[in-house]
Amino acid sequence: DAGITQSPRYKITETGRQVTLMCHQTWSHSYMFWYRQDLGHGLRLIYYSAAADITDKGEVPDGYVVSRSKTENFPLTLESATRSQTSVYFCASRGSLEAFFGQGTRLTVV
Amino acid sequence: SQQGEEDPQALSIQEGENATMNCSYKTSINNLQWYRQNSGRGLVHLILIRSNEREKHSGRLRVTLDTSKKSSSLLITASRAADTASYFCATGEMNTGFQKLVFGTGTRLLVSP
Known part of the structure; x- marks a missing residue:
C-alpha cells in the first residue's frame, strides 16, 4: 500500500529498555522526520533526515538515535527509555513541499 | 524552541460561524503551511502559502501571510462540526534550506452543532 506507515501503533515498555519505532514510506521522499507530541507542547522535532545516510538533530534529540540506511525507512530508537519519553510519536516524509504523516505510535514507558 | 506559535490555544464556536486562528x-x-489533526490521527496538509503571496484560498479556507509581522492567519468559513480538530502552522527553517519543518503548538477548534 502506498503511503507512510508506523509500527507498532501502541507500545508499553519498561524504564531502561531499548525500543525501536519503525517508519516506512513508499514514495521515495528525500526528507523524513520524527516528532513527538505532548500536551501543551504541540509537535517537537526529534530528528530529521535529508536522504539516506544523512541525519540531523531537531529540537529534542537527547535520548534518541536514528538511522537511515535506505530511503524508505527511518527507524527511531530509544536507547534506554525513560518515563519522560512517554509520548505519541509521529513520523513524516516530505517530497517537495507538503509533509505526509503516519498514524503515530503511542509509547508508554512504565 | 518551536518556530510557530498559534493563537488562540483553543476556540469554541457554533456551526455556521467563521473560525480564525x-x-x-x-x-x-519561504513558505508557511497549515495542517489539521483529528483526534488520535496524524496531521494532514491543508494549504500552503509562499512568502511572496499575501492571501490564498482553498474551498472554505482562507490563509493570509504578513511577512513584515511574521504572522499568518487561517480562516475557516461556515464551520461544520466535522471541522473540529487541532490546527497547526509549520515553516521551514532558513538555516536548513527551509527543509527542516517545524510546527507550532496548535489551536484546538471545537465546532458545536
Whole structure:
C-alpha cells in the first residue's frame, strides 16, 4: 500500500529498555522526520533526515538515535527509555513541499 | 524552541460561524503551511502559502501571510462540526534550506452543532 506507515501503533515498555519505532514510506521522499507530541507542547522535532545516510538533530534529540540506511525507512530508537519519553510519536516524509504523516505510535514507558 | 506559535490555544464556536486562528513565527521563511489533526490521527496538509503571496484560498479556507509581522492567519468559513480538530502552522527553517519543518503548538477548534 502506498503511503507512510508506523509500527507498532501502541507500545508499553519498561524504564531502561531499548525500543525501536519503525517508519516506512513508499514514495521515495528525500526528507523524513520524527516528532513527538505532548500536551501543551504541540509537535517537537526529534530528528530529521535529508536522504539516506544523512541525519540531523531537531529540537529534542537527547535520548534518541536514528538511522537511515535506505530511503524508505527511518527507524527511531530509544536507547534506554525513560518515563519522560512517554509520548505519541509521529513520523513524516516530505517530497517537495507538503509533509505526509503516519498514524503515530503511542509509547508508554512504565 | 518551536518556530510557530498559534493563537488562540483553543476556540469554541457554533456551526455556521467563521473560525480564525493565528500563527506567529520567528525567522525568515519561504513558505508557511497549515495542517489539521483529528483526534488520535496524524496531521494532514491543508494549504500552503509562499512568502511572496499575501492571501490564498482553498474551498472554505482562507490563509493570509504578513511577512513584515511574521504572522499568518487561517480562516475557516461556515464551520461544520466535522471541522473540529487541532490546527497547526509549520515553516521551514532558513538555516536548513527551509527543509527542516517545524510546527507550532496548535489551536484546538471545537465546532458545536
